[in-house]
Amino acid sequence: MSVPAIDIDGLTKFYGDVRGVEELSISVSEGELFGFLGPNGAGKSTTIRLLLGLLKPTDGTASILGVPVDDRAAFLDVLGRVGHIPGDPRFYDDVTGRKTLDYFAGLSGDDRRDELLDRFPVPLDRPVRAYSRGNRQKLAIVQAFMHDPRVVVMDEPTSGLDPLVQQEFYEFLREERDRGVTVFFSTHILGEVREVCDRVAIIRNGRLVAVEDIDDLLARSGKVVTVQSPDSIDLADFDFPETIDARIEPDGSLRLVTSGNYDALVDALEGYRIDDLEVRETAIEDVFMHFYDEGDGEDGVDAGDSAATDDESGETDDDAEPSPADAEESANA
Amino acid sequence: MRELDIASFEFARRRRGLVIVCVLLVATAGLTIAVFPSFGESDIDFAELLESYPEEFQAAFVGSVTDISSLEGYLVVELYQLVWLLIVGSYFAYAAGSLVAGEVDRQSVELVLVRPVSRTRFVVGKFLAMLPAVAVVDLALLAAVVVGAGLIDEEIHLTRLLAVHAVGGLYLVACVAVGLLASAFFGRVRRAQGAAIGVVFGTFLLDSLTVDTDYEFLGALSLTRYLDPGELLVAGDVDWGGIAVLVAVTCVLVVLAAEVFERRDLS
Numbered sequence: 001m002s003v004p005a006i007d008i009d010g011l012t013k014f015y016g017d018v019r020g021v022e023e024l025s026i027s028v029s030e031g032e033l034f035g036f037l038g039p040n041g042a043g044k045s046t047t048i049r050l051l052l053g054l055l056k057p058t059d060g061t062a063s064i065l066g067v068p069v070d071d072r073a074a075f076l077d078v079l080g081r082v083g084h085i086p087g088d089p090r091f092y093d094d095v096t097g098r099k100t101l102d103y104f105a106g107l108s109g110d111d112r113r114d115e116l117l118d119r120f121p122v123p124l125d126r127p128v129r130a131y132s133r134g135n136r137q138k139l140a141i142v143q144a145f146m147h148d149p150r151v152v153v154m155d156e157p158t159s160g161l162d163p164l165v166q167q168e169f170y171e172f173l174r175e176e177r178d179r180g181v182t183v184f185f186s187t188h189i190l191g192e193v194r195e196v197c198d199r200v201a202i203i204r205n206g207r208l209v210a211v212e213d214i215d216d217l218l219a220r221s222g223k224v225v226t227v228q229s230p231d232s233i234d235l236a237d238f239d240f241p242e243t244i245d246a247r248i249e250p251d252g253s254l255r256l257v258t259s260g261n262y263d264a265l266v267d268a269l270e271g272y273r274i275d276d277l278e279v280r281e282t283a284i285e286d287v288f289m290h291f292y293d294e295g296d297g298e299d300g301v302d303a304g305d306s307a308a309t310d311d312e313s314g315e316t317d318d319d320a321e322p323s324p325a326d327a328e329e330s331a332n333a
Numbered sequence: 334m335r336e337l338d339i340a341s342f343e344f345a346r347r348r349r350g351l352v353i354v355c356v357l358l359v360a361t362a363g364l365t366i367a368v369f370p371s372f373g374e375s376d377i378d379f380a381e382l383l384e385s386y387p388e389e390f391q392a393a394f395v396g397s398v399t400d401i402s403s404l405e406g407y408l409v410v411e412l413y414q415l416v417w418l419l420i421v422g423s424y425f426a427y428a429a430g431s432l433v434a435g436e437v438d439r440q441s442v443e444l445v446l447v448r449p450v451s452r453t454r455f456v457v458g459k460f461l462a463m464l465p466a467v468a469v470v471d472l473a474l475l476a477a478v479v480v481g482a483g484l485i486d487e488e489i490h491l492t493r494l495l496a497v498h499a500v501g502g503l504y505l506v507a508c509v510a511v512g513l514l515a516s517a518f519f520g521r522v523r524r525a526q527g528a529a530i531g532v533v534f535g536t537f538l539l540d541s542l543t544v545d546t547d548y549e550f551l552g553a554l555s556l557t558r559y560l561d562p563g564e565l566l567v568a569g570d571v572d573w574g575g576i577a578v579l580v581a582v583t584c585v586l587v588v589l590a591a592e593v594f595e596r597r598d599l600s
Contacts, residue, residue, distance in 0.1 A: 046600075049443075049599070049600055052447050053446075054442075054443060054446060054447070054598075054599045054600065055598045055599065055600055056596075056598055072451070076449045076450075076451055077449060079447060079448055079449045080448070080449040082447065084443070084444070084447040086440065086443040086444065088440065089443075089444065090439050090440040090441045090443075090444070091441060091444070092346060092441060094346060095346065103338065103342045104444070104445075104448070106335070106338040106342075107335055107338055107339075107445065107448045107449070107450055108448040108449060108450075140444075143444065
């Protein structure tokens with residue numbers, strides 16, 4: 001087996017007593033498009049800074065293209081083959097985009113600036129101070145890719161891009177992946193993960209919750225069944241081994257995520273009058289909610305429609321809690 | 334040479350500030366020199382006036398000069414001792430305070446140090462950027478003094494003047510190194526600049542206030558202890574030992590700055 005493009009092993013960073021990340025282990029193969037998902041403050045940026053040697057780990061190690069980050073001399077060499085977009089890219093306000101790129105070109109090379117600028121145009125001759133957030137982000141894309149890196153590490157690279165440019169960027173990332181470039185990027189946007197990633201690592205409170213193949217994740221995560229009934233629904237009736245998540249929505253309907261065994265479901269439904277019944281594919285949001293639900297609820301994941309909280313379901317059963325056991329299982333899988 | 338890329342980029346960004354400093358300094362020199370003729374025409378006994386200053390004041394602002402009726406002596410007291418050593422020195426320490434901390438503070442460092450640029454090279458590049466800046470300021474003042482002296486028809490000892498500016502340049506470079514170390518150590522520009530200017534200003538005062546006291550040895554901490562514009566310009570004595578100290582201190586501070594920066598977390 002070849003050397004992983006990115007290998008993070010037991011990476012731990014404490015700021016005094018405050019945990020940045022703890023015992024993080026992720027391995028990314030060459031040519032993979034890898035997502036790193038977590039709510040704000042989960043430790044994504046800390047991980048990326050550790051990986052690039054901007055921070056020193058408290059424990060553990062990280063390597064890129066087989067070279068550990070603490071092997072200073074060799075790692076500097078590797079950095080010549082790495083591109084990076086920081087979380088909030090800050091350039092030199094009084095310097096024009098062109099001169100900024102000239103400067104970076106002098107430090108790490110320039111093989112394809114023009115091609116990138118055609119795709120992600122910016123007002124090159126204006127000082128960066130005058131750039132919009134989107135233009136700054138495009139400049140960040142150009143500087144990250146212009147020396148034709150083998151590995152690209154990006155911290156929320158699409159923030160500030162308008163939707164059309166975002167799509168263009170996704171397309172570009174897929175092309176880069178197909179050329180063999182390894183792409184590692186953090187995001188808190190689930191749709192982005194589904195749209196572009198091959199695999200995803202999920203981080204919460206500085207700890208790795210899961211590393212999953214996107215297709216597997218969606219395939220394994222079953223279907224969402226929604227039942228509306230004039231009767232009061234007892235969650236205990238739906239506690240099958242295949243149940244991934246069951247909850248009573250604020251409007252009194254049952255929302256069940258199940259990986260199969262529809263016979264048992266049909267049997268359980270026999271005791272109820274049914275106004276409406278819907279069975280649909282799991283949206284990625286449903287899947288990821290499992291990873292976050294079991295926690296302390298301080299997450300800021302952009303989870304779209306699945307935001308029903310337990311407090312709101314006052315009119316229904318008290319035990320309208322998601323069942324954490326199964327979720328935990330799939331999380332540790 | 335990536336240090337030179339870093340240095341030339343940094344220098345280019347500082348050009349505007351540098352022009353302003355030069356203009357202010359040249360104007361100060363011009364005014365100072367313009368006043369000199371009327372100074373000599375008055376019938377004040379300047380030797381007596383100097384004598385009457387407290388010793389600390391003399392040490393700080395007069396230096397070793399005993400006669401300010403000559404243009405050289407006058408310039409040392411009015412220009413080199415105060416404006417050059419204290420104000421321009423503090424300025425360069427302050428300016429250097431933002432060299433590294435500025436990039437860390439504004440996070441642009443995250444776009445630079447993820448390239449094949451070691452932190453040591455980064456620090457050295459930043460230091461090198463200030464050398465032409467010091468040279469420009471140094472030469473601007475030199476030119477202003479030479480031209481000014483010509484305009485008021487005064488003779489000035491050119492070799493000695495060059496010596497003052499050569500040694501003065503080394504002193505300013507040492508001030509830059511003080512700022513560089515503060516800049517590598519602190520993550521915030523304000524703190525780095527405050528520390529840098531505090532050290533240069535504070536040790537200047539220390540050097541002046543401890544003259545002829547039991548604590549005179551404390552003045553050895555000040556860079557100003559190692560050059561004496563009065564000796565250079567009036568007497569023409571070059572203190573090679575002092576020059577060696579200035580150069581050595583600069584080297585040590587730059588190495589320390591690089592080492593401190595290598596070991597730091599950047600965030």
